[in-house]
Amino acid sequence: MGETVELPLWLVVLAGLLALVGIVDRLLTPSVRWYLHRRANRAIDELNTRLKLKIRPFRTTGRSIVVDRVAHDPDVLAAAEEHAREHGMPVEVAIDTAERYAREIVPAFSAYVYFRIGTRLARWLSTALYKVRLGYSDSDALAAVPSNASVVFVMNHRSNMDYVIVTYLASATSALSYAVGEWARLPVLQTLIRATGAYFIRRDARNRLYRRVLASYVRMATQSGVTQAIFLEGGLSRDGKLRPVKLGLLSYILSATENATEDTVFIPVGLNYDRVLEDRSLMAADDGSAPRTTVQKTATTLAFLWKNLRLRLAGRWHRFGYASVSFGRPVSLSAFLEEKNSTHWAALDEAEHATLTQELGERLLADVGELIPALPVSLVALALDEAGSEKLDRLSLKARVDALIDRLIESGAHVHIAHQDRDYEVTVGLRMLTMRHIVVQADDGTLQIAPGDERLVAYYANAIRHLV
Template sequence: MLAGVLALIGLLDRLLVPSVRWVLRRRLNRAIDQLNARLMLKIPPFKLARRKVLIDSLLFDPDVLKGIDDEAVRLGEPHDVVQARAKRYAREIVPAFSAYTYFGFAMKLAKAVSTFLYRVRLGAINEEALRSIPKDASVVFVINHRSNMDYVLVSHMVSTSSALSYAVGEWARVWLLQNFIRAMGGYFVRRDSSSNPLYRKVLARYVQMATAAGVAQAVFPEGGLSRDGALQAPKLGLLNYIVSGFDLKGARDIVFVPVGLNYDRVLEDRILLSAAERAGAPAGSGRKKSSRFAFRPAVFVR
């Protein structure tokens, strides 16, 4: 009796389950095709690939393999130990994008939250320049960082044109939230990794692979929230990864789109002001030391 049940389960696993997966995959591909037909920046196959495939591709990238060899020699550790550490870094970084989660749930939530908290107004925008962006270009939105609402707001504003991929700090690596962020296409970045060349190599190669594949990205050059609203000195790590991996002879261009965000009031205002006071910098004093780089305002929030 037990043998018969096990045989039936095995038969279903061999015949029925693959058929169901094929039907679901076919429907998903059809939905993606319909979605890409209306998006200005199409979702590339790289973004839709299974997470395990992306992790394996990253681990067996020649530059990452060389980084593993160099790390093993530098630290005097077995190659397998260093490779396992690189795999842990890759699993930490690589997202698991879900088009259904992004467009079916997250963008509706982003719209509801944005319009509930603020009166959103789109300011200056060069529509002609945006329409002239090549369809196969890698687009990078470069954004000033005023609030944690920036992620939600910008995603909502471009939801009819693209699915953005963000770099997210370690603060968001908590249960459920990290799974949701990965499903949104976000990837996690350690803030203090200057003394970890292997981690930086894995991160750099993921960013470069995504850029080469045409994934639309959003980057906050300041690397953190502005405490007083002034632009902070840029941290060019991610931008450096993007441009250093650019192939001048390749078929795909990289287009940087500046986006300026401004708020009448941010949700974190009291927290940011308190942090500035604890650091010994009165509110507004940062404006005298702000960076010389600037954005042309493109989005206003009230």
């Protein structure tokens, strides 16, 4: 018993470190967590005094707690049992799969990251790349939205910059929670995105268990009053036109109203750009060619960045024109149901749910379409596209754009006229197209679309074609 035992120095040091970690974990960590949590709550309380749409307690709930609630939701457990029967596996394995899906989806919102890092980064990036303008905003109607309502911003989807631009412009109102595609699941980027409250989804998932887990999270977030932002088209427009409405997320949001005591309010948002950074890539994906590999996409992105860096160093770099966002009149779900002579959502059967979800989705997408601002490049592109084979000089192009603006204003569209000068509007739009060599000037002074770029001109024209 009294014998001396010799141990290697490295083993003694390792045992000491493990003991120290245990002491910190048992004694200090709970106190530190409590202190940081209290400070975070104080910061959120302060933010809520300035925000129109408050940050609800659900967003500050520990991520592990939310993951557990989602994975053990009765609907998810029922789906797990069904999944186990279909695939001949133990129910426990199916439940573990549901938990894995929940961990993949559920965000880890941090008010500090969102407002101190996310919104500042969004503002810097937005204003560095574009001249950002607020198009139309029904301020009185937006101010009348009840503070206890579940609010959902519904938008068109033209660029991955949509997330950045809308986050920047809406930062004084609320913290938005986006559904983000798998493109953002990069090792470092996804951690930052989760901290801003975004949740990841698999756009083309056919797995019933996965969809049930996603529906459970969206339903909980909606019932808890989390301010959300969704793209009604599901994915990016590849030809510039509005895509058909996708009802997945919308149906999950509506299912949350079955036991809700407060109203759900949808706020239509329309976006447009003088230049969509991904325009050529989107059209390439739409022409039926083989999908590009990650290496090819990375190479293209690096080449784009290198080209713009060289222009910046040479003092010849310009921002990519205007980016504009319009916020429309809110649509109340309860008012919509009343308009359709329907009772409370919970009293409707499955067929009625499907019918009204489709009608609401199409109405919201129509509202979004009417809000899309007409910007210089879209106006010039539409004028050139409508001219067809007719030869236009600068003067005749300005006359066409001037007539087009009159038609748009008469139809109630929102036109952003740069510096309130229609001649300058044409100059700005044409300059962007000629700088990119999409439009060229012939020897006789007429303007022509560069061979092979007709689809690109149509892409920008399609953004506002439906308005006329």
